[in-house]
Amino acid sequence: MRISLDWLKTLIPTDKPAAEIGALLTGSGLEVESLEELESIPGGLRGVVLGTVLTCEAHPDADKLSLTTVDVGDGTPRQIVCGAPNVAAGQRVVVALEGAMLYPAQGEPFKIKKSKIRGAASEGMICAEDEIGLGQSHAGIMVLETELPNGTPAADYFGLGSDTVYEIGLTPNRADAASHYGVARELRALLRQPCHLPDVSGFATPASAAANIGVTIEDTEACPRYAGLLLENVQVGASPEWLQRRLRSIGLSPINNVVDVTNFVLHELGQPLHAFDAGQITGGRIRVKRGDGFLQFQTLDDAVRTPNSNDLIIADADGYPMALAGVFGGKMSGVKDGTTRVFLESAYFNPSVVRRTSQTHQLKTDASFRFERGTDPNMVLVALQRAALLLQEVAGATVAAPIVDEYPAPVLPATVRLRLPRVERLVGQYIAPERIRQILTDLEIEITDENPDAGDQDTWTLTVPPHKVDVTREADIIEEILRIYGYNNVALRPNNSASFLARFPNPDPEVTRVKIASLLSGQGFSEILTNSLTNSQYFDKEGEADNSLVRILNYNSVELNAMRPTLLHSGLEIIRHNLNRRQRDLKLYEFGKAYAQNEGGKYQEKNKLVIYLTGNAAGETWQQKSEKAAFHDLAGAVQQVLAALGFGGAASHPVQHAYLAGGLALLVHNQPVAQFGAVAASVLKRLDVTQPVWYAELDWDALSKKYKPTLTARELPKFPEVRRDLSVVVDSSVTFDQLRQIAQRTEKKLLQSVNVFDVYAGENLGAGKKSYSVSFTLQDFSQTLSEQAIDQVMQRLIGQFEKQAGALIRK
Known part of the structure; x- marks a missing residue:
């Protein structure tokens, strides 16, 4: 919002420097984002x-x-x-x-x-x-x-004095300051100087009135007040230089004297006006009503619009729309070069109704900006009289009839009770009642009762004027007091403390997602984004529909007729697209949602993180040959993700997955959070993918819910670690993860890590057997490990491997 200092001084005379006024406004909550010096030439x-x-x-x-x-x-x-x-x-x-x-x-x-x-x-x-x-x-x-x-x-x-224009970042709660007079009212409290409305005492209506324009409000909730004034002998033309200069100073382009006056009054008083060509008001009556969804009209931007039943419209006697109330006028009823009779509208519209219309029709205007936030119903007549006097001056207009003012249910001021001790509690500093009284008076907030309850001298009953639309509670009153008192005047005490210990919120899901995305991208993976719609034929069995599938009723394409129950197929389509263009080495990941419906017909959506590997894991160089991506490449990526989320060392077990040719599941707190393996050949064939693909699917909802960011630190070890290796022969069904869990349960103090560095299966071991070469890292943070202590640990490990896994230790 742009505010001209020269214009402002016509409402509140002041000799304060422009920078000082800007600092005062910023301190009171009207943040001055910039100051611009304007020159007439x-x-x-x-x-x-x-x-x-x-x-x-x-x-x-x-x-x-x-x-x-x-x-x-x-x-x-x-x-x-x-x-x-x-x-x-x-x-x-x-x-x-x-x-x-x-x-x-x-x-x-x-x-x-x-x-x-x-x-x-x-x-x-x-x-x-x-x-x-x-x-x-x-x-x-x-x-x-x-x-x-x-x-x-x-x-x-x-007379070519310069002007200073403030660019104010107006927050939605400060509708009362959306005009030059609104800012002048703010300065009245900050400077303790009187401000005044423009003089409208010269406004008068004729002794004998011509036929007037009637007004009927058919929805008083959407339009509590509607006023209008009929003007004749209007000469539409260019505005005088002073008016054009005022509008240009705040970034508006002059149009003609009638439109310029309505824009001038809007920015001066905060009350939007609209000028109708009175000759286009059929039947000589204005109806303020809801749209019917059938009648169309052309707006000033030449677009044809159809107001619906949620839109409030200004219509003629026949119900034909002439304007979207509070938002935009119609072209047919707008003021033209040949217009001589003008009907000026000044109204108060319900903010929520104007907001809905503005959003529905994607129209943002200076008028809707103010009506959406709430205007002052008591400014309606003042603005109308101000505009009439200006049009008499710049367009030769004459008032043809008395003002029509329909106001069936007046908007009452808000009543708020203020407890003076509460002011000190929320502000953090004592403010004398006399100073509070002064601030409230300067803000036009009336103290109607200083002792509403017998014996209670510290509670006041206040009446808040309607233009302060956001001041409805005691906390709002205290904020008003603090704004004018000055945030900078609240002293910081050496023993400041909060009355409660804030509970730290859960980690931001978006921050967590970016963290993992950065991790995977750093490992050479590329993020993809695929369509949530998919082909139901991927999931329907022959002659039998999948009842868990969420199907689209009004689909445009049979290839996009269902919500995907898994991200696998949409990712395979991306892989196929790349393979067809000879891009065979792919490392991809995607965050997305999978959809399903349960037996009760309720819909579910779950967030997933999926990872794909296909082709070579690394490119061929003179130092090494290229190697095909393998299971352990994918498992390593999944383990890195879990470790970054604080879930290192997750338990694993084999799993039967509908789309994998064998796979592994990882568990955190006994809950499966990841499944991965090779994509089944039948699935690859169905999607025409011509090379093996490794696929991992992580339950992002479960991981995000359990993830608690922690930062641990410990002193660097003073004593060395020790490594010991074992060759363990077990049945082929025994996994390394089982051996690792046995070792961690057996030695919890000294054992720091367990790693497998070789796996062998052959005729020398016998049928159904395999050998793991396992390394164990031991360390005591309080002393150097002795050989005796190391041997004791290894003997316990060997004993438990033999007992729990039926292992044979190779010497």
Whole structure:
């Protein structure tokens, strides 16, 4: 929102510097994001003053030049060479002094320098109007009629004072400050200076009225108040310069005097207005009603719109729409060049109704911006009278009839009780009741009762004016007090403390997701995003439909007629696409949702993280040959994800997966969180994928729910670790994970890690047997391990392997 300081000063006179006013507004919650200095003309005529021509003689070496001396008010006459034919002694002129930067109406800017013209020194320039950007004439120098002293800045003579424009980041709760008068009210409390509304005392209605425009409000909840005024003899044309300058200062382009006045009043008082061509109001009556979803009309942006039953519209007597109430006007009923009779609308609309219409039709206007947040119902008539007086001034309008004001259910001010001890509790500092009373009075909040309960001297009953739409509770009142009192005036105490210990929230799901995505991307994986819609034929068995599938009723394509129950097939489609383009080495991952319905018909959606590996795990180089991606490449990626989430060492067991040719499941707290393995050949064939694919599916909902970010630290070990190796022969059904869990249960103090570095199965071991070469890392953080202690640990491990896994230890 842009606010002009020059405009603001017409409502609250102040001599405070612009920067100081900006700091005060920011401190009270109206954050000034930037200050912009505006000039009526480029350069602001800096270095240009009024002077008097003392002497004027012909130049000795040029027929068309004159040699003059000019008094510019500093006691030292300047010699200036002038080429204008009308220069003469005794004239009051405009003089550009040495160093002045001029911006002519035509051509490039230039700087005035001391120079010699045909051998004569020239210390400035006597100016024509086009040379300083004030007009187009170059017939001669400007000759002034003024009693102002020499040396007076030319900008003062021409009324070209500069302006400062504030860019205010208006928050949604400050609808009361969405205008120049709203900001002036804020400054009244901050500066303790009176502000005033524009004078509308000159408004009057005629003794005998013409036929007026009637108003009927058919939905008083959506439109509690609607007022209008009929004007005649309107001459639509360009606005005067002062009005155009006001609008340009806040970034608006002038259109015509009628529209410009409505925009001016909106930004001055915060009350949106709309001007109808009275000749287009069929039946001489306005109906404020809901749309019917059938009748269309063309809006001012040339779009054809159909108001629905949720939209409030301004219609004529026949119910034909003329405007979307509070949002946008219609083209047919809008003011045109030939319009002579205008009906001005000023109303109060329900914020939620305007907000819904604005969102439905994707229309954001200055009017909807204010109506959506809440306007002041008491400003309706003031704005209407202000606009009428301005149109009389700039468009020759005459008031044709009395104001029509339909206000069946007046909007009442809010009543709030304020406990003075509560102010100190929430602010954290004592504020004297006299100061609180002063702040409330300056904010137009009335204290109606200082002792509502007998004997209670610390509770006040307050009446809050309707323009403060967001002040409805005691906490809101205290915020208003604190804003004006000043956040910077609340002292920080050395023993500040909170009245409770905040509970740290669960980790942000998006932060966790980015963390894991960064981990996988750092390992060479590429993230993909696939469609949640899929082909139901992937999952239906021959002659039998999958009842758990979520099917789309109004699908546009049979290939996208169901919500995917797994991310596997959509990922395989991506792999197929790449394989067909000779991109065979792929490492992919995706975060996405899978969908299903249970036997009761209720729908479920679950978040998943899936990982794909196909082709070579690493590219071929001169140092090593390329190797095909294998199960352990995928398992390593899954383990890294779990470790990053704090779930290292998850238990595992074989699992039968519908789409995998054998696989492994990982469990955290006895709950499966990941399944991975090779994609079944039948699935690959169905999707025309021509090479093996390794696939992992992680239950992201379960992992996110259990994930608690922790940071642990311990002192660096002072004593060395020890490694011991064993060759363990077991049945082929025994997994390394079983051996690892046995070792961790057996030795919990000294055993730091267990690793398998070789697996062998062959005729030498016998049928159904395999050998694991396992390393054990032992460490005591309090002392150096002795050989005796190490042997005791290893003997216990060997004993438990033999007992629990039927192992044979190879010597």
